[in-house]
Amino acid sequence: MKKINKVILAYSGGLDTSIIISWLKETYGCEVIAVVGNVGQKAELEGLEEKAITSGASKIYIEDLTEEFVYDYVFPTIQAGAVYEGKYLLGTSFARPLIGKRMVEIAKAEGADAICHGCTGKGNDQVRFELAIKAFAPEMPIIAPWRIWDLKSREDEIAYAEERNIPIKINKDTNYSKDMNLWHLSHEGLDLEFPENEPDYAKILELSKTLEAAPDKATYITLSYEKGNPVAINGVKMGGVELIEELNKIGGENAIGTTDMVENRLVGMKSRGVYETPGGTILYSAHKDLEELCLDKETAHYKEMIALKFADIVYNGLWYTPLREALQAFVKTTQETVTGEVKLKLYKGNIVNAGMTSPYSLYSEEYATFGEDAVYDQKDSAGFINLFGLPLVVKAKMDAATKREAK
Known part of the structure; x- marks a missing residue:
């Protein structure tokens, strides 16, 4: 590798990237520019500029990517019905390519020699970041x-x-590995590394209440959709970012x-x-x-096969x-008539359909x-069955x- 004078670092302010600034400077004697992709992690953004500079970065970019994240990554994935292994709503997965793309754009603008990330060699994120970098800057170290x-x-x-x-x-006793954005919050490590352990939800959960703490009375909401995208809650129109934020509150309250x-x-x-994906779980359920x-x-049946591959x-x-582009084009075509309203009953972790209407109803x-x-x-029917x-x-x-x- 050629001599490295300037590095763009995917920076979160968490444990890994907090020490990487120092490590890069010690190892390569280079300038480090921190890049934060704001995909809705909110409180985690507080104090990052001061922290990055104090840790040795020469500059920090905090890029607001929330609108692009929702409309170009989250909503198309919901429309596809993509759920990984029947459970995971892909919260970290579809944020990484967007951040990776923006890092390349900044690296080119800054004349950087390399891009750095803090992903472990055991995880998925190293692949997601690096494939995004290769897609837009294939020669970038x-x-x-x-x-x-x-x-x-x-x-x-x-x-x-x-x-x-x-x-x-964090310290050695609160050392969960977390990833947060507008869509979800993930928790890994410590006692969770042992599948026989029941998670201590009262200690872990941040976006959602436990089942025991959720209200004893059901909450009803109505979601409005236009061509597969959610556009309103209870008749109040709002943008995608605001809508997910509101559903996170409502869903979190009801576990x-x-x-x-x-x-x-x-x-x-x-x-x-x-x-934890309170708002996203509601959106997937209503859309389906x-x-x-x-x-x-x-x-509908063919789209279920597409959903598995898309995930x-x-x-x-x-x-x-x-x-992905071809599958998304197919999905987009299927959404032309997915317009209407879905009423849901939320109660202690459950989402129950409470009625739906559409001008394109085939019922x-x-x-x-x-x-x-x-x-x-x-x-x-007799001839049909024959x-x-x-x-x-x-x-x-x-x-x-x-x-x-x-015989």
């Missing part, structure tokens, strides 16, 4: 300290920080969207974590309900690929009624003939 430094654990990192008086907000999961990481191992009303059977693509950091009471109707001749079951009849006759011959 990438520095990943966890793959080359002598530190072996988060305990080593804490000791490194304490030796150099680098301010950190919605807490998931304890053992997932298959891209790098091959299993990991266990607790995810509305699709049940508005999509025809063949499209893998997002989880594996392959956002900037032709396949016809005229055909579906159990009462008398003038549009459906039930005698027609044709639909014809392969079974042919096989049954063949089997019978084969048995007779065997």
Whole structure:
């Protein structure tokens, strides 16, 4: 690698990136510019500018990416119905490519020699960041300290920080690995590394109440959608960022969207974590309900297969690929009629459909009624069943003939 004079660092102010500024300067004698991708982590942004400069950065960018995050990454993923391994709503996964893209833009503007991230060699985020960098700056050198430094654990990192008086907000007893953005909050490490342990939700949860602490009375809300995107809560129109923030409050109050999961990481191992996604869980549920009303059977069933692949693509950091673009184009077409309102009942972690309407509803009471109707001749079903079951009849006759011959 050529001599490195200036490095762009993906900076969060957490344990890893707090010590990396110092490590980069000690190792390469380079200037370090910190870049923070604001994707809605709010309180975690407080004091970052002072902290980065105090830690040795020459400059810090705090980029507001929340609108782009919601409309270009979150909403398309909801529309696809993409859920990784049936549980994970991809909160970290679709934030990393966006941040990676912005880092490349800043690196080019600053004339940087390399881009650095603080992801471990065991995790998924190293792949997500680096694939984004390769998509927009394929020749850009990438520095990943966890793959080359002598530190072996988060305990080593804490000791490194304490030796150099680098301010950190955690200690050995509160050393959960967390990732927060507008969409979710994840928790990994400590007692969660042992699947036999029940999570201490009263200690862990920050966005949501525990089931026990949630209200004993149900909360009703109505979500309005236009072409697959949520646009209003209880008739009040709002932008995507504000809408998710409001649903996080409502969902968190009712203990919605807490998931304890053992997932298959891209790098091959299993990991266990607790995810809080209150608003996102509500949005996924309402969107699926509305699709049940508005999509025809063949499209809905085929879209379920697309959802599995889309989730893998997002989880594996392959956002900037032709396949994701092609699948998203298909999904967008399916959303043309996903417009209407969904009423939900929220109660102690449960989301119950309480009614829905759409001008594009394919549900016809005229055909579906159990009462008398003038549009459906039930005698027609006999011929349908005879044709639909014809392969079974042919096989049954063949089997019978084969048995007779065997005798």
